[in-house]
Amino acid sequence: MRRITRLPLLSPRQWKRRLVYWCGAIIVAAIAILFARAADVAQGLFTAALHGHAALALLIVPAGLAVSVVLTRRVFPGAQGSGIPQTIAALHMHDPRAIDGVLSMRVAIGKIGLTLLGLASGASIGREGPTVQIGAAVMHALGKLLQLPRIEMQRALVLAGGAAGVAAAFNTPVAGIVFAIEELSHSFEARTSGTVLTAVILAGITTVAFAGNYSYFGMISAQLDFGASWVAIALCALAGGVLGGVFSQLLVSASRGLPGRAGRFVMEHPAAFAVLCGLVLAAIGIASGGSTYGTGYVQARSLVEGTSHLAWSFAPLKLLATLVSYLSGIPGGIFAPSLAVGAGLGDWLSHLVPGAPVGAVVLLGMVAYFAGVTQAPITSTVIVMEMTDNQRMTIPLLATAMLAFGISRLICRRPLYGALARRFLAAVERRASN
Known part of the structure; x- marks a missing residue:
């Protein structure tokens, strides 16, 4: 049985490890803040370009997606998709070269630039998933720089970087910790618990220092009183669970490749397929009046705050736009778009429960769909709770998330994410064996 050697508290090696965690967490938070601001600028550029010229989307979106796919495949392989499956896969890799293939600084830089390009092109993507991969890549790079033992780089650093990425992206420190346990590692190990906690705390402090002590969606006081209005929990859980499950299954099935000629076309002509996806995205955007472009943050926040109502078609169209964006092969996450879909779903379902506060039902729809997509009910609950600074909805949110899950x-x-990570690992192993 292998014994774990504990280093003295004040040993140089121990302080070297702490330095990596502390510096890494601060760097991850700083990058996340700058990334968030750049994402807002990128989305603003797209909105400004379409102002009064909605049909321009038929040119901008396909061109932007095609360029992004070409750059991803030729210059930044490993940067495609959300980034969370790659991070999970890295936790199970044993070949240092394979880990470098998904967590190098080159991949991180490509992830940032290409996600911004996607937002500037109107894709329905988010920056939060990419921030997880970027955070893990930063920690991994620091571990290599200071020549920490391989096990530290492979697990503790990746976990800490991913958790810090979530904490900084949403300004939700508790969600960062829960995400690392429930989604990335599926366990809470004594060896890595202190690492994750320290990284999240420092990332949270850095975020507050530079961006202020804010809530992602502001302070929402909505609550759901016990009684007949709790039927909203069942409605939202059913709708969110079904739609989230269908969305996830479509992505998992598509990750295996399309059948027949369609699959061969995608493999042989990825840029042309991206152009087709871009045309579909533009058509969806025009049909929705522009509400399906980008992250969906503005639409979700307006629904949560109750300052506006969107057409019933917003949720299904946003879901479809997010699906097409992901299938196109460009880098970009699904966190923020999923929250927007859930908010639209809750807003529509609120009409079926007239006695319940609209804001509360919107939150239930949000957590239901998000839990349905990720199948991480605890993380979903904590993220929505922290993003709205609303503890009074904890029990309804948790009940809805568990049912939707x-x-x-x-x-x-x-x-x-686990299924996509397994597909990613299998592809890496096939390349290694050839």
Whole structure:
């Protein structure tokens, strides 16, 4: 049985490790803040370009997606997709070269630039998933620089970087910790617990220092009183679980490749396929009046605050736009768009429960769909709770998330990120064996 050697508290090696965690967490938070501001600028540029010229989307979106796919495949392989599956896959890799392939600084730089390009092109993507991969890459790079033992780089650093990325992206420190446990590692190990906690705390402090002590969606006081209005929990859980499960299953199935001629076309002509996806995205955007472009943050916040109502078609169109964006092969996450879909779903379902506060039902729809997609009910609950600074909705949110998770699991048997990570690992192993 292998014994774990504990280093003295004041040993140089121990302080070297602490330095990596502390500096890494601060760097991750700083990058996340700058990334968030750049994402707002990129999305603003797209909105300004379409002002009074909605049909321009038929040119901008396909061109932007095609350029992004070409750069991803030729210059930044490993940067495609959300970034969370790659981070999970890296936790299970044993070949240092394979880990470098998904967590190098080159990949991180490509992830930032290409996600911004996607937002500037109107894609329905988010920056939060990419921030997880970027955070893990920063920690991994620091570990290599200071020549820490391989096990530290492979697990503790990646976990800490991913958790710090979530904490900084949403300004939700508790969600960062829960995300690392529930989604990235599926366990809480004594060896890595202190690492994750320290990284998240420092990332949170850095975020507050530079961006202020804010809530992602502001302070929302909505609550759901016990009684007949709790039927909203069942409605939101059912709808969110079904839609989230279907969305996840479609992504998992598509990750295996399309069948027949369609699959060969995608493999042989990825840029042309991206152009087709861009045309579909532009058509969806025009049909929705522009509401399906980008992260969906503005639409979700307006629904949560109750300052506006969107058409019933917003949720299904935003879901479709997010699906097409992901299938196109460009880098970009699904966190923020999923929250927007859930908010639209809750807003529509609120009409079926007239006795319940609209804001509360919107939050339930948000957590239901998000839990249905990720199949991480605890993380979903904590993220929505922290993003709205609303503890009074904790029990309804948790109940909705758990029910939606169960319903989603009936449709999509494996969690989305775990299934995509396994596909990614299998592809890496095939390349290594050839």
